[in-house]
Amino acid sequence: MEKLRGRVIKSTGSWYEVKTEAGEIYHSRLRGKFKQDDMKINNPIAVGDWVFIEQEGEKESAVIKEIEPRQNYIIRKSTRKSAFSHIIASNLDQAILVATLSFPRTSLGFIDRFLVSAESFRIPSILVLNKTDLMDDEAKANALELKALYESIGYPTFLISVLKNEGLDEIRAQIKGKTSLISGHSGVGKSSLLNALIPDLALKTGIVSKFANKGTHTTTFAEMFEMDSESTIIDTPGIKELGLVEMEKEEISDYLPEMRAFLGQCKFHNCLHVNEPSCAVLDAFVAGEIADSRYMSYLSMLEDTDNRR
Ligand SMILES: Nc1nc2c(ncn2[C@@H]2O[C@H](COP(=O)(O)OP(=O)(O)OP(=O)(O)O)[C@@H](O)[C@H]2O)c(=O)[nH]1
Numbered sequence: 623m624e625k626l627r628g629r630v631i632k633s634t635g636s637w638y639e640v641k642t643e644a645g646e647i648y649h650s651r652l653r654g655k656f657k658q659d660d661m662k663i664n665n666p667i668a669v670g671d672w673v674f675i676e677q678e679g680e681k682e683s684a685v686i687k688e689i690e691p692r693q694n695y696i697i698r699k700s701t702r703k704s705a706f707s708h709i710i711a712s713n714l715d716q717a718i719l720v721a722t723l724s725f726p727r728t729s730l731g732f733i734d735r736f737l738v739s740a741e742s743f744r745i746p747s748i749l750v751l752n753k754t755d756l757m758d759d760e761a762k763a764n765a766l767e768l769k770a771l772y773e774s775i776g777y778p779t780f781l782i783s784v785l786k787n788e789g790l791d792e793i794r795a796q797i798k799g800k801t802s803l804i805s806g807h808s809g810v811g812k813s814s815l816l817n818a819l820i821p822d823l824a825l826k827t828g829i830v831s832k833f834a835n836k837g838t839h840t841t842t843f844a845e846m847f848e849m850d851s852e853s854t855i856i857d858t859p860g861i862k863e864l865g866l867v868e869m870e871k872e873e874i875s876d877y878l879p880e881m882r883a884f885l886g887q888c889k890f891h892n893c894l895h896v897n898e899p900s901c902a903v904l905d906a907f908v909a910g911e912i913a914d915s916r917y918m919s920y921l922s923m924l925e926d927t928d929n930r931r
């Protein structure tokens with residue numbers, strides 16, 4: 623029987639929607655055990671996966687036969703104590719963090735944590751600051767400062783207003799031809815942005831999820847939307863942050879690009895850049911080459927790895 627190549631665009635746990643290269647959607651399932659090389663993973667197939675399916679019976683139902691190796695993926699623990707993890711999405715070209723400086727306020731700590739997590743998954747990020755229409759001059763100046771800071775580190779940053787339809791062309795250009803993951807706090811305007819980018823989508827907006835509380839691990843399933851045939855956005859309802867999965871203290875500084883530049887120049891090879899003598903990162907911080915807010919975020923992430931133990 624002929625095998626068709628397609629991409630998983632939606633998953634409900636036991637069923638998967640697979641969109642073939644010809645554009646047909648098959649309701650697909652797995653049969654039997656599916657080999658995952660040594661990973662303790664709850665879901666063998668995730669949104670974003672490229673798979674081969676075989677049609678089964680009548681209509682558009684199929685069995686997933688094979689999965690192509692993933693270019694990358696994001697993962698999180700199924701529950702806090704579980705040894706098992708859950709793959710949220712795979713084969714991503716970039717992560718888009720939507721943030722607002724007020725209504726609601728996204729903290730810099732949250733932004734930095736997200737960026738560090740994305741770095742750890744080797745996924746480039748862009749930052750979108752929405753609701754510029756609500757900014758007064760002072761807030762606008764603050765937003766522009768943040769734009770300058772994050773762009774100096776290497777993260778393209780965009781100031782937009784979905785409400786006023788401002789800055790959206792730039793976002794369209796960023797998304798074109800890519801698979802993007804969209805993330806951010808509840809209420810920042812992710813659904814509004816998706817609706818603006820994909821006119822016939824009509825996602826509900828303004829509804830704040832009951833399960834958005836930090837710490838709860840409601841299982842959430844990602845879903846892929848198409849801006850056009852080659853540009854897709856994966857929405858992950860309920861995901862507030864990517865989470866510092868299994869990160870060792872020593873690793874964190876690798877994931878702050880402006881710190882990474884100084885690693886290897888510290889006196890101690892296992893330097894954590896907190897109070898060690900002859901620390902190149904601390905020297906850079908004192909010289910103003912690393913922003914206060916970024917260094918504070920770093921310290922806070924270090925502390926978190928302590929608490930986790
Ligand atoms: N003033 C203003 N309000 C906006 C803008 N974009 C979105 N909103 C409003 O912000 C509220 C939340 O928007 P949503 O798109 O539902 O936010 P969300 O990020 O999808 O939230 P969750 O689905 O809960 O994660 C809605 O009332 C939107 O109308 C904007 O650019 N300016």
Ligand SMILES: [Mg+2]
Nearest residue numbers: 812813826827
């Ligand atoms: Mg939404």
Ligand SMILES: [Zn+2]
Nearest residue numbers: 888893895901
């Ligand atoms: Zn150091």
